[in-house]
Amino acid sequence: MNRTTRRLLLVWVVLAGLTLAAIPIGHAAEMRPLGPFLTIALLAIAFVKSALVLNDYLHLREAPRWNNALRAAIFALLTLIAGLSLMARVG
């Protein structure tokens, strides 16, 4: 197994682990609403997973400008969604 394959497998393990972490953080088995902290935690996990997909699955570490631009766009999107979700709680 070469270094790239090992790295991809490690990224998969991290992605799967972060996905499973969404069960307790997102109270997936319960009906009650999430607090602001858990909402932001879930969206932060989504950002980290997206960044890993961009960097390693899509090989954008070889195109740092595009990698940074796409990560910034996804960060902005998730920040907007977090703001709207928190507004829904306040409203």
Add this chain to the structure above:
Amino acid sequence: MSQDNPGAADPFAGLPGHPMMWILIGSELLVFGAGLVALSGARIFDPAGFAAAQNHLDRVSGLLNVLVLVTSGLFAALAVEAARRGADTMTRAHLAVAGLFGLVFLAFKGIEYAHDLAAGLTIESGTFFTLYYLITGFHALHVVLGLIILAIVAKWPTLANVETGAAFWHMVDLVWLLVFPVVYLVR
């Protein structure tokens, strides 16, 4: 033309696959992003109704589908590595496994839709379900298109083809990573 101006920088330098695919990926991310913003914005006007509707969703199925697509993405990435080594048989094998996980995703999604519809939850069951079916249905269509693209590049597994097909497949994967928490969990 680059031959007329060899000093001009290629804006797509370093991006794997065909540049046109990246224009498509950018536009698709904008469309799905707009859908998720629309859903989050609409929630402000009826948070209780959205929470009640969201509690009907099968979160386990949505979560399993994250794992399925993330695993599928791993095999698509491994296919690119195999194509870089010129290992056509291994490239095809990895693409086939990636495609199989894509079919598993569609099967889980189909079962979930069947349960929703059997419970009377249709695209007309309020704003949440309208946006839910539009976003997830449009994504499922992209999975189908991705499967067709993976099949085509498996037939002709040049490095450029495999990188281009894998880039589309990873976009489908990436979109579900964003759809799952926003549609299924944030409430």
